[in-house]
Amino acid sequence: MAAKLGILAGSGELPLFLVDACRTSGRPVFVLGFQGAADPQRLGDAPHAIVRLGAAAEGLRILRENGVEELVMAGPVRRPSLASLMPDWRAAKFFARIGLRALGDDGLLSAIIKELELEGFRVVGIESILGGLLAPKGPLGRIEPDEQARADIARGLEVARALGALDVGQAAVVQQGIVLGVEAADGTDALIARAGSLRREGLGGVLVKIAKPGQERRADLPTIGVRTVEAAAKAGLRGIAVEAGAALVVDRAAVAAAADQAVLFLVGVEAP
Amino acid sequence: MAAKLGILAGSGELPLFLVDACRTSGRPVFVLGFQGAADPQRLGDAPHAIVRLGAAAEGLRILRENGVEELVMAGPVRRPSLASLMPDWRAAKFFARIGLRALGDDGLLSAIIKELELEGFRVVGIESILGGLLAPKGPLGRIEPDEQARADIARGLEVARALGALDVGQAAVVQQGIVLGVEAADGTDALIARAGSLRREGLGGVLVKIAKPGQERRADLPTIGVRTVEAAAKAGLRGIAVEAGAALVVDRAAVAAAADQAVLFLVGVEAP
Numbered sequence: 001m002a003a004k005l006g007i008l009a010g011s012g013e014l015p016l017f018l019v020d021a022c023r024t025s026g027r028p029v030f031v032l033g034f035q036g037a038a039d040p041q042r043l044g045d046a047p048h049a050i051v052r053l054g055a056a057a058e059g060l061r062i063l064r065e066n067g068v069e070e071l072v073m074a075g076p077v078r079r080p081s082l083a084s085l086m087p088d089w090r091a092a093k094f095f096a097r098i099g100l101r102a103l104g105d106d107g108l109l110s111a112i113i114k115e116l117e118l119e120g121f122r123v124v125g126i127e128s129i130l131g132g133l134l135a136p137k138g139p140l141g142r143i144e145p146d147e148q149a150r151a152d153i154a155r156g157l158e159v160a161r162a163l164g165a166l167d168v169g170q171a172a173v174v175q176q177g178i179v180l181g182v183e184a185a186d187g188t189d190a191l192i193a194r195a196g197s198l199r200r201e202g203l204g205g206v207l208v209k210i211a212k213p214g215q216e217r218r219a220d221l222p223t224i225g226v227r228t229v230e231a232a233a234k235a236g237l238r239g240i241a242v243e244a245g246a247a248l249v250v251d252r253a254a255v256a257a258a259a260d261q262a263v264l265f266l267v268g269v270e271a272p
Numbered sequence: 273m274a275a276k277l278g279i280l281a282g283s284g285e286l287p288l289f290l291v292d293a294c295r296t297s298g299r300p301v302f303v304l305g306f307q308g309a310a311d312p313q314r315l316g317d318a319p320h321a322i323v324r325l326g327a328a329a330e331g332l333r334i335l336r337e338n339g340v341e342e343l344v345m346a347g348p349v350r351r352p353s354l355a356s357l358m359p360d361w362r363a364a365k366f367f368a369r370i371g372l373r374a375l376g377d378d379g380l381l382s383a384i385i386k387e388l389e390l391e392g393f394r395v396v397g398i399e400s401i402l403g404g405l406l407a408p409k410g411p412l413g414r415i416e417p418d419e420q421a422r423a424d425i426a427r428g429l430e431v432a433r434a435l436g437a438l439d440v441g442q443a444a445v446v447q448q449g450i451v452l453g454v455e456a457a458d459g460t461d462a463l464i465a466r467a468g469s470l471r472r473e474g475l476g477g478v479l480v481k482i483a484k485p486g487q488e489r490r491a492d493l494p495t496i497g498v499r500t501v502e503a504a505a506k507a508g509l510r511g512i513a514v515e516a517g518a519a520l521v522v523d524r525a526a527v528a529a530a531a532d533q534a535v536l537f538l539v540g541v542e543a544p
Binding site: 079081082083084103104162163168172180182184194198200202203 | 351352353354355356375376430431434435437438440441444447448449450451452453454456457458466470472473474475
């Protein structure tokens, strides 16, 4: 039997998908959810505990007590300031060594993964547990981007790439060449809503979401699901482009159906 | 007597400041305001007309009929889609030649300036009319940035620079190393409000606003005024850093007083 998997759970549907996959394959699982991010109601009946993000010693103790050997990170967590994190001695030791200031999210998550491995855990990527999540190249539903949409995708890729290189965000919305918004601490859902309120007349915009260049692939890969598609439709977008081979599409069949339903394209593209 | 100055007016206080400066120096002036941006109430009693952005032929005719020889652009204009612009024959001719899609705001404004010069107008920068607007290096009020603020400024400069190089926006807000938001089509006021709703506990964030690398200096230089300072204070920011020698500070004494009043720093820095 495979070693017990510990899921470090943020928000969204991914943690439960992982729980279900483990159940299906008969693999033992334990969920450590982060307060304010993970929703215990959405973890099913999997054994779990909820800890403060800053309570590193307690989190490590719980993982060990529950016999976890392998870890996977799933679902976004709102990044707190050092002040609101209230780090315990173990977290404080970590931050004293790495310094919090200079790091973007990906830099921070990479450092946390390194730390977890020093503690003796193996940290794996979601893809190694849930196969088939990575977006393929090409359209996922029936709609395909037209010429204007392809131009907007190209502009969005260029912008998201530059933002990602600075470890700021993974997404941009472009309408008819106008960059309506780029993602930072607000996250993709907020970006989409914002783009809706900024939209111009005529052909709608496109959401582009890609991994950061050199991104730690075991942490926070760009993710979209049915909710992303529904939000995009509500904001008047015409489609979504994600990075083929790097973005996670949660529940592909349902996502493709939602896109068709909303007459919205969803396409895997290569990042520049 | 100096040639009559035509002010192509967007929103904000700059157009009226220019009108007042012309009055003071006895220079004849005419304001061509853009519908939806320029507020006729804020143009004083200067001779003016309001035109649709897409009505290029009418705008050019009005400028000529009013004897305008030199032009200055002042105040932001919300960029429309080609569909909502409803270009007349003259504007359509322009867009047919340059193509709208591929251009960022600065690219578009540069092309418009070139077009106006082909029409026989001289286009000048605001600074040549209103001296002393450019931000100097160093603090403008009594408060100075501390170490954390300087680190946030450095991060903001790096991010704003990359965004600017792609002709996306001029500003970013950073709090304790976390990029709360970056400016795109929403503009600086919306960015500040957004950053307020995303703010973390502890030391507040910093707004950084700089010119785009290679920016056409006769168009849309980064501008701050008393309202920017008040909005920043309301959003819990600790200070504002603008590019020395490139950002316009409208009514410097009032802005510095507002910053002191709000216990907020305002500093001119060199862009990387």
